[in-house]
Amino acid sequence: MSANTISTARKFKPLVFILLLCPALWMIYQAVFAQQLLGADPAKSLVDQSGLWAIKSILFALAMTPLRILTKQSFFIIFRRMTGLFAFFYAITHFLIYSILLLGLDLSQLGTELTRRPYIIVGFIALLLYVPLAITSTNGWQRQLKRNWIRLHKLVYVIGILAVIHMTWLKKLGLTTTWPYALALVILLGIRIVNTLNNRRMAQLKKH
Numbered sequence: 001m002s003a004n005t006i007s008t009a010r011k012f013k014p015l016v017f018i019l020l021l022c023p024a025l026w027m028i029y030q031a032v033f034a035q036q037l038l039g040a041d042p043a044k045s046l047v048d049q050s051g052l053w054a055i056k057s058i059l060f061a062l063a064m065t066p067l068r069i070l071t072k073q074s075f076f077i078i079f080r081r082m083t084g085l086f087a088f089f090y091a092i093t094h095f096l097i098y099s100i101l102l103l104g105l106d107l108s109q110l111g112t113e114l115t116r117r118p119y120i121i122v123g124f125i126a127l128l129l130y131v132p133l134a135i136t137s138t139n140g141w142q143r144q145l146k147r148n149w150i151r152l153h154k155l156v157y158v159i160g161i162l163a164v165i166h167m168t169w170l171k172k173l174g175l176t177t178t179w180p181y182a183l184a185l186v187i188l189l190g191i192r193i194v195n196t197l198n199n200r201r202m203a204q205l206k207k208h
């Protein structure tokens with residue numbers, strides 16, 4: 001990556017950070033100062049908003065590599081870690097709001113929900129898979145794990161798929177709301193697969 005690209009991308013980092021933080025600030029504003037905006041069930045509304053921002057941020061994070069492939073610009077890669085960590089932040093917030101505000105921290109009820117409701121099981125697996133990615137997101141871990149870091153961080157594709165299944169399984173949203181997320185995921189993963197296959201083909205051609 002050229003030094004010029006890095007310095008331009010770094011200038012945009014604070015802006016991207018603030019943009020990704022805005023939904024959280026908006027949720028805090030609604031909860032503290034404007035509960036009427038949250039409707040009849042404020043806790044549910046906050047669970048929904050944080051869930052939606054978790055899945056949007058996962059898709060943003062997954063979009064960085066395809067954007068690099070399509071534009072041939074490394075510029076976007078600078079934002080990959082930050083968007084991925086924001087997705088984790090919104091997923092944890094979503095889980096905490098659900099456990100504290102909706103279930104009143106009743107662990108036995110959480111246990112029951114986790115065994116009875118398939119969409120909650122899928123969401124929980126996605127969240128658990130996210131933990132090692134968030135922990136190993138630092139440069140230090142990247143250096144230490146070397147190629148295994150790349151292998152481990154491929155889990156983000158599985159998380160994206162589970163997140164879309166979790167959302168679709170809810171049913172209350174209906175396919176009209178969920179299909180754009182599913183389509184975005186298919187396109188983002190499709191671009192990577194096509195690119196990997198092309199790279200392999202080129203490498204084989206070079207060998208002969």
Ligand code: HEM
Pocket residue numbers: 044047048049051052053054055058091094095098120123124125126127130159163166167170173
């Ligand atoms: C990566 C992890 C997760 C993502 C991306 C995610 C995303 C979402 C999304 C997009 C929705 C729909 C929001 C809407 O109705 O507009 C949702 C709803 C919901 N999620 Fe998650 N979720 C995740 C993990 C979890 C976990 C771990 C739990 C609980 C253990 C959970 C519990 C719920 C519940 C209860 C709802 C429905 C709330 C309602 O009925 O309105 N989610 N989630």
